Amino acid sequence: MLTAFLILWPALAALLVLLVKGQSAKKVAFGAALLELVVGVWAWINFNPTLSSPQFLLNEPWVASAGIAFKVGMDGISLLMVLLTVFLVPLIILASFKNDYEKPSSFFALILFMQTGLVGVFTALDAFLFYFFWEVALIPIYFIAALWGGADRIRVTFKFFIYTVFGSLFMLAAFVYLYFQTPGTHSSEEVAFYQLVLDSGTQSWLFWFLFIAFAIKMPVFPFHTWQPDTYTEAPAAGTMLLSGIMLKMGIYGALRWLLPVVPLGVSQWADVALVLAIIGIIYGAIIAIRQHDMKRVVAFSSISHVGLIAAGLFTLNEQGLQGVMIQMLSHGVNVVGLFFIIDIIQRRLGTREIAAMGGITQNAPFMTVCFMVLMLGAVALPLTNGFVGEFLLLMGVFRYEAWMGAVAGITIILGAVYMLRMFQRVMFGEKNEITQAFTDLTFTEKAVLVPLVVMVFWIGLHPNTFLSISEPAILNLLEVIKR
Amino acid sequence: MTSIILLSVFGILNLFLGFMKSKKALLPLVLLFLLVVLGATVYDWGQNKTFFNNMLAVDNYTVGFTAVMVLSTIFILPFSRRYVVGEEANLAEYYSLLIFSLVGGVMMVGYENLLMLFLGIEIMSIPMYVLAGADKRNILSNEAAMKYFLMGSFFTGVILFGMALIYGATGHFYLVDIANVANNIDPNMAPLLLMGILLVLIGITFKIGAAPFHFWTPDVYEGTPTLFTGYMSTVVKTAGIAAFYKLMNVAFPAVYQEWFPTVVAITVLTLLVGNIGAVAQTSMKRMLAYSSISHAGYLMIALTAFNDRSENAILFYSLAYGVATIAAFGVLKYVADERGSDDYSSFNGLGKTNPLLAFVMTVSMLSLAGIPLTGGFFGKLFLFSAALEKDMLWLIVVAVLMSAVGIYYYFRVIIAMYMREPVGARVAVDPFAAFTLISLVVLTVLMGVVPGLFSDLL
Numbered sequence: 001m002l003t004a005f006l007i008l009w010p011a012l013a014a015l016l017v018l019l020v021k022g023q024s025a026k027k028v029a030f031g032a033a034l035l036e037l038v039v040g041v042w043a044w045i046n047f048n049p050t051l052s053s054p055q056f057l058l059n060e061p062w063v064a065s066a067g068i069a070f071k072v073g074m075d076g077i078s079l080l081m082v083l084l085t086v087f088l089v090p091l092i093i094l095a096s097f098k099n100d101y102e103k104p105s106s107f108f109a110l111i112l113f114m115q116t117g118l119v120g121v122f123t124a125l126d127a128f129l130f131y132f133f134w135e136v137a138l139i140p141i142y143f144i145a146a147l148w149g150g151a152d153r154i155r156v157t158f159k160f161f162i163y164t165v166f167g168s169l170f171m172l173a174a175f176v177y178l179y180f181q182t183p184g185t186h187s188s189e190e191v192a193f194y195q196l197v198l199d200s201g202t203q204s205w206l207f208w209f210l211f212i213a214f215a216i217k218m219p220v221f222p223f224h225t226w227q228p229d230t231y232t233e234a235p236a237a238g239t240m241l242l243s244g245i246m247l248k249m250g251i252y253g254a255l256r257w258l259l260p261v262v263p264l265g266v267s268q269w270a271d272v273a274l275v276l277a278i279i280g281i282i283y284g285a286i287i288a289i290r291q292h293d294m295k296r297v298v299a300f301s302s303i304s305h306v307g308l309i310a311a312g313l314f315t316l317n318e319q320g321l322q323g324v325m326i327q328m329l330s331h332g333v334n335v336v337g338l339f340f341i342i343d344i345i346q347r348r349l350g351t352r353e354i355a356a357m358g359g360i361t362q363n364a365p366f367m368t369v370c371f372m373v374l375m376l377g378a379v380a381l382p383l384t385n386g387f388v389g390e391f392l393l394l395m396g397v398f399r400y401e402a403w404m405g406a407v408a409g410i411t412i413i414l415g416a417v418y419m420l421r422m423f424q425r426v427m428f429g430e431k432n433e434i435t436q437a438f439t440d441l442t443f444t445e446k447a448v449l450v451p452l453v454v455m456v457f458w459i460g461l462h463p464n465t466f467l468s469i470s471e472p473a474i475l476n477l478l479e480v481i482k483r
Numbered sequence: 484m485t486s487i488i489l490l491s492v493f494g495i496l497n498l499f500l501g502f503m504k505s506k507k508a509l510l511p512l513v514l515l516f517l518l519v520v521l522g523a524t525v526y527d528w529g530q531n532k533t534f535f536n537n538m539l540a541v542d543n544y545t546v547g548f549t550a551v552m553v554l555s556t557i558f559i560l561p562f563s564r565r566y567v568v569g570e571e572a573n574l575a576e577y578y579s580l581l582i583f584s585l586v587g588g589v590m591m592v593g594y595e596n597l598l599m600l601f602l603g604i605e606i607m608s609i610p611m612y613v614l615a616g617a618d619k620r621n622i623l624s625n626e627a628a629m630k631y632f633l634m635g636s637f638f639t640g641v642i643l644f645g646m647a648l649i650y651g652a653t654g655h656f657y658l659v660d661i662a663n664v665a666n667n668i669d670p671n672m673a674p675l676l677l678m679g680i681l682l683v684l685i686g687i688t689f690k691i692g693a694a695p696f697h698f699w700t701p702d703v704y705e706g707t708p709t710l711f712t713g714y715m716s717t718v719v720k721t722a723g724i725a726a727f728y729k730l731m732n733v734a735f736p737a738v739y740q741e742w743f744p745t746v747v748a749i750t751v752l753t754l755l756v757g758n759i760g761a762v763a764q765t766s767m768k769r770m771l772a773y774s775s776i777s778h779a780g781y782l783m784i785a786l787t788a789f790n791d792r793s794e795n796a797i798l799f800y801s802l803a804y805g806v807a808t809i810a811a812f813g814v815l816k817y818v819a820d821e822r823g824s825d826d827y828s829s830f831n832g833l834g835k836t837n838p839l840l841a842f843v844m845t846v847s848m849l850s851l852a853g854i855p856l857t858g859g860f861f862g863k864l865f866l867f868s869a870a871l872e873k874d875m876l877w878l879i880v881v882a883v884l885m886s887a888v889g890i891y892y893y894f895r896v897i898i899a900m901y902m903r904e905p906v907g908a909r910v911a912v913d914p915f916a917a918f919t920l921i922s923l924v925v926l927t928v929l930m931g932v933v934p935g936l937f938s939d940l941l
Binding site: 061062063064065128131132134135138139147153154161162165166169170172177180 | 849854855856861864867868871872876879880883886887890891894898901902933934935938939
């Protein structure tokens with residue numbers, strides 16, 4: 001029931017928010033998201049971290065005759081993703097308090113509605129249910145980006161939508177195919193898929209059907225072309241949702257529905273996938289160095305970071321996969337914080353051009369500290385969250401293939417180049433007429449950034465809080481893969 | 484059977500109602516009629532009865548598809564409250580013609596004998612020829628009626644010719660007897676039988692608007708008054724596909740290998756023509772015409788799969804597609820009447836001026852595109868499942884690619900409604916029509932969230 005509540009409450013709250021007129025909608029939405037956070041933490045407290053099987057299970061028939069079930073539950077992997085979602089959504093709502101959007105009730109209702117889809121994706125234990133929530137999460141973010149986005153939003157979001165749906169339709173076809181391979185009256189449950197024994201030729205094409213869907217969502221090179229434009233054109237809250245949480249749907253999907261379902265396909269194509277991921281790491285980083293727009297720097301840096309996470313997926317060893325888990329959390333925290341800071345700057349200065357800024361430190365010391373911590377987290381400085389994740393991931397890749405680990409390791413150097421360069425030009429130097437009147441953070445802005453900064457250190461200093469949650473599930477996953 | 488009798492009686496009664504003073508009472512009465520018919524239809528559920536020397540069967544297949552057709556008609560009629568084609572004078576006749584057409588539809592899904600099928604097709608089509616030209620002073624409506632009538636009669640002839648050949652080869656009109664003979668057909672007669680099947684198949688393909696016999700669809704749909712276009716693309720199509728499936732399933736399962744290549748070719752061609760054709764349209768109405776072609780293609784996937792999942796898949800998809808299409812035509816009618824054009828551009832800014840209409844249209848487009856939370860998603864899922872059970876992966880790949888194309892043209896409407904500046908004032912909608920639109924949305928979402936309610940009826 002707990003899981004069902006976590007899934008359904010945001011949708012219900014979204015309907016409530018729709019009824020609220022005017023600017024108080026955001027307060028109702030924030031309250032609803034806080035309640036969701038409390039319930040999420042409650043689940044965490046009651047979670048037994050020694051078990052590898054899903055807990056808080058709910059299994060109701062959905063399309064009974066076809067064996068499709070409304071089966072949801074959380075193992076350690078799911079719980080971490082749900083916690084990330086329930087932690088970030090209230091902050092994202094709070095971050096949008098100062099933006100005067102038209103029709104605020106629709107805007108905040110869509111965010112909550114998306115949360116239903118996200119939590120659903122992370123807890124679904126039935127393939128069709130997973131697909132259902134996968135698309136449910138997509139519709140609201142499309143409208144958020146397309147209705148409240150920047151000047152070029154129509155073209156960009158349209159491309160984004162068609163691109164992702166195109167990919168996921170292949171996933172659907174693969175699911176239906178797998179469904180018919182299950183014995184008896186057929187079942188689309190996760191466990192039924194895990195027990196399938198398919199020949200390697202079949203697994204080979206199934207791998208690509210599934211991988212394309214997840215690779216587009218992450219996105220992995222060369223399926224990334226929708227990402228920079230969409231991140232740039234979407235409103236700040238949309239960008240945070242996309243980069244902070246939605247991107248993890250792709251990684252989580254691969255973890256849950258690709259690796260254990262077609263292990264032979266994975267072993268055939270892991271090298272290709274790893275090379276693509278590593279190209280993405282280097283490619284994203286190099287392009288990020290060349291950007292003039294802050295939002296685009298972070299957008300391309302995200303391609304680079306996700307490339308490393310994707311590489312970790314295909315290493316199929318414990319370090320790699322645990323690195324994936326912790327880095328999903330870290331990336332979510334860092335990228336949401338960075339996009340929020342960019343939004344703060346844009347709101348005050350009306351521009352995101354790096355060249356137009358300078359000397360903000362002198363006016364805004366508090367923001368400088370927050371920005372610096374998040375930035376250092378993103379460049380993986382020891383003691384911050386990014387270090388733990390990247391270290392584990394690189395170790396995993398290194399164990400898989402030494403030269404790949406070496407090439408992927410360049411990300412740390414390149415990451416430092418584009419991040420520090422941006423930070424230096426924006427924050428330091430002389431004040432100019434644009435940054436002259438910059439004011440420091442308001443209370444609401446602090447309320448968003450402080451929890452994020454705390455998380456950067458929490459994950460950085462004591463990653464075991466989170467690693468221990470996912471460890472049994474990851475080990476179990478590896479068992480399933482090696483079956 | 485009760486539904487045929489009731490519909491016929493009500494149809495004639497309704498003609499006399501045209502003499503009534505109060506035109507306002509007409510629509511509620513007709514809707515009441517149809518609700519009674521719906522009730523009587525559903526009452527027959529679970530019974531297997533045959534009538535007219537076994538020429539007509541009332542089984543769950545008949546009841547299910549009849550219910551979908553009657554329900555669709557009930558949802559279409561409320562949009563005629565203000566006017567059908569600009570003048571109220573002939574409303575009673577239009578309603579009667581629709582009801583008579585429904586009688587044909589019932590016969591088309593319940594037939595057990597080729598003669599009954601032929602009668603059904605004719606009874607269904609002739610009122611539609613008239614209704615296509617209902618907007619007498621509009622040259623496009625005249626053109627539509629003319630084209631529909633000429634082409635329609637020609638293809639009826641083709642069907643009749645095919646039936647004659649089948650009779651010649653097997654010596655029977657009853658489906659069951661035909662199946663028996665077809666099971667071990669005399670090699671000399673086989674070409675005759677196959678030719679007959681091919682001709683009937685071509686004729687029905689024309690009726691459901693599948694490629695390559697789809698050329699009439701865009702022109703006829705565009706010229707016909709929107710209300711009747713909605714009927715044509717839902718009820719007529721449902722009857723056609725149900726009749727098609729029944730014919731193949733009952734009479735010709737033995738020669739599956741022979742007709743399968745033709746049906747697959749038609750399916751793929753229909754998917755390609757419908758979806759790619761829709762991309763190029765600037766008129767919403769023509770886009771919906773092409774979209775209806777493409778949905779005929781999706782429905783035919785179940786026919787090519789030809790297994791125990793097909794019937795339920797067709798029924799579910801027909802309902803989901805019908806509900807979404809009616810909502811789309813309903814909104815289109817109001818917008819086009821108010822703004823004077825059925826181009827995409829007349830939908831610009833509808834999200835600002837009429838949030839309700841825009842929302843209904845959005846849900847309907849999402850359903851037609853097959854996005855989850857709507858009935859269209861499960862419709863597609865069930866159809867694809869049927870085909871994949873037969874291992875027709877390549878067909879599904881084509882269908883998936885075409886679905887992605889579909890998203891492109893359906894979303895153009897959504898983009899026009901929400902992201903462009905309004906081109907006109909608020910569109911007036913009467914409360915009853917608004918209520919109907921909301922019911923359609925609720926039904927679409929219901930089918931998308933608890934598909935189990937509708938998925939295993941047969």
